[in-house]
Amino acid sequence: MPQLNGGGGDDLGANDEMISFKDEGEQEEKISEDVSAERDLDDVKSSLVNESENNSSSSDSEVISALSHVAVPFLLAPVPAYEWPLLDVPGSAGLKDPRSPTPGHLSNKVPVVQHAHHIHPLSSLISYSNEHFSPGTPPGHLSPEILDPKTGIPRTPHPSELSPYYPLSPGAVGQLSHPLGWLVPQQGQPMYSIPPGGFRHPYPALAMNASMSSLVSSRFSPHMVTHSPHGLHQTGIPHPAIVSPAIKQEPLKPRVFGRRKSPGPPKKEEDKKPHIKKPLNAFMLYMKEMRAKVVAECTLKESAAINQILGRRWHSLSREEQAKYYELARKERQLHSQLYPGWSARDNYGKRKKRKRDNKPDSTPEDFSIRNKKQCVQYLPPEKMCDSPASSHGSMLDSPATPSAALASPAAPATHSEQAQPLSLTTKASSSSTSSSSSSPSSSSSSVPMGSSGSQPTTPVLSRPIPFASLHPSMLSPPSPFHQAALHSHHALFQSQPLSLVTKSND
DNA sequence: CTACCTTTGAAGGAT
DNA sequence: ATCCTTCAAAGGTAG
Numbered sequence A: 001m002p003q004l005n006g007g008g009g010d011d012l013g014a015n016d017e018m019i020s021f022k023d024e025g026e027q028e029e030k031i032s033e034d035v036s037a038e039r040d041l042d043d044v045k046s047s048l049v050n051e052s053e054n055n056s057s058s059s060d061s062e063v064i065s066a067l068s069h070v071a072v073p074f075l076l077a078p079v080p081a082y083e084w085p086l087l088d089v090p091g092s093a094g095l096k097d098p099r100s101p102t103p104g105h106l107s108n109k110v111p112v113v114q115h116a117h118h119i120h121p122l123s124s125l126i127s128y129s130n131e132h133f134s135p136g137t138p139p140g141h142l143s144p145e146i147l148d149p150k151t152g153i154p155r156t157p158h159p160s161e162l163s164p165y166y167p168l169s170p171g172a173v174g175q176l177s178h179p180l181g182w183l184v185p186q187q188g189q190p191m192y193s194i195p196p197g198g199f200r201h202p203y204p205a206l207a208m209n210a211s212m213s214s215l216v217s218s219r220f221s222p223h224m225v226t227h228s229p230h231g232l233h234q235t236g237i238p239h240p241a242i243v244s245p246a247i248k249q250e251p252l253k254p255r256v257f258g259r260r261k262s263p264g265p266p267k268k269e270e271d272k273k274p275h276i277k278k279p280l281n282a283f284m285l286y287m288k289e290m291r292a293k294v295v296a297e298c299t300l301k302e303s304a305a306i307n308q309i310l311g312r313r314w315h316s317l318s319r320e321e322q323a324k325y326y327e328l329a330r331k332e333r334q335l336h337s338q339l340y341p342g343w344s345a346r347d348n349y350g351k352r353k354k355r356k357r358d359n360k361p362d363s364t365p366e367d368f369s370i371r372n373k374k375q376c377v378q379y380l381p382p383e384k385m386c387d388s389p390a391s392s393h394g395s396m397l398d399s400p401a402t403p404s405a406a407l408a409s410p411a412a413p414a415t416h417s418e419q420a421q422p423l424s425l426t427t428k429a430s431s432s433s434t435s436s437s438s439s440s441p442s443s444s445s446s447s448v449p450m451g452s453s454g455s456q457p458t459t460p461v462l463s464r465p466i467p468f469a470s471l472h473p474s475m476l477s478p479p480s481p482f483h484q485a486a487l488h489s490h491h492a493l494f495q496s497q498p499l500s501l502v503t504k505s506n507d
Numbered sequence B: 001c002t003a004c005c006t007t008t009g010a011a012g013g014a015t
Numbered sequence C: 001a002t003c004c005t006t007c008a009a010a011g012g013t014a015g
Helices: A010-020 A026-031 A035-051 A061-076 A090-094 A210-217 A222-226 A254-258 A268-272 A282-297 A303-316 A319-339 A365-386 A403-408 A416-420 A455-463 A465-476 A481-496 A498-506
Strands: none
Touching (some): A282 A303, A282 A319
8 A cells, every 4th residue: 555654754745746836837838839830829829819809908918818708707716716725624633544644734624525515626526416326325414324344333434444535524424525536426427437247346355444335335326236246346336446348448438338349359368357447646636527617618628628728727726726636636546555455557558559659769850840739739729718827826836835735745655756856847847937936845855856757747848849848948047956957857858859859949 | 430639647667 | 766658537539
């Protein structure tokens, strides 16, 4: 259990969080795109700006204006809408995740808790609509107590049992939405697909605690839980993460259904091995929640464009807000690890055939640039329409590195190094300027901010022309050591795939 | 029909 | 220790 570091990493959280704040310079991205692409964008931008007559008096002209006319409500109140009040849950103190390194006052505020009178920010994601409750799973408020799986005797959940998942007070459990996405179907679709034939739990011996099982069961329709004698977890509750290889991907999707017939002969071994999906990370959880909203606000439907918007919005979130998702993600990973102790992310390798155009050295610069250019044109425009003003300068930066932020870091247990670094900045080239100041909690010892997503920096930068372009300017004048570190990391990037990039920029 | 696109984060293998 | 690759969601799009 990677995540279960016993309370050690207080700082972990902080670091983790830092990772996410790498958006600064987003604006630069737009501005510093590659020339040709920029032209194309300019056309679009201008058109957008023109269209949006009134709007923006603000300086963020294009983006805001474009945005406002498309989705005013969405843009105008991005944060407020999700300003999650850090709920103090006095009663949950004992229940809070023991590992939670952060100070009690902070940890208690984990927004996982939803009071009856509050609407959880993630309600869309984890909301328990009535329909989601299976008959056999009475609302929590009706059954605060949990039946002991072994004895069948009602008992109050132990902190140790709940804490790993959610710091909920016993009484609150039933009222709260389960933060784990897989426990809550979104838009009628479960986060994790469920094989029609039932589940074959790889770890039957695993004991799911009562609280968990109740939560889990609440997410599945009765028929799913009831039949399928084999393949079901000991508790009789299939985990949404388990997906039969044959239908491993979104079985509920029509198109998937259509192609159910396996192309080849039934693969024996694969059939035996259920596809256990990776737990969603913080951003994925955020996406699931926000996608619908973004789509509603915008006319966009393409996920690629939506995701771009979501990515920006993600960066625009305050630390506290992001912290919530990190916390959720962390818990989900924990739960996942408990449900599938032997599971490895590696297990899913090769499941998806896709392997995108990786900026392999082979790809010629031309191809690369063209491709990127095309993408930019294709997706960025829409983004601007709906995307929130790249408020990189907004909340995150402004907000002092509060301890709470630190708390966010879910991956706490993860390597400290990564979190310690503000690397996020580096990543997004963007890191550009703004970065440095506020967010450099970097007291970290390790200088290189490649930390967590060490890979991240590279991929994005390469795939995205924009950030890269902006990279140069900012890098030229790195005042602080931090910048240097960032520069260094970027430099590494150059070395790894310099040609295409350089060429591109020159173009 | 399938892979791609796009985003961030996590994990694990490779160096 | 660092870097790189893959996958997680999702839905339009292109081949």
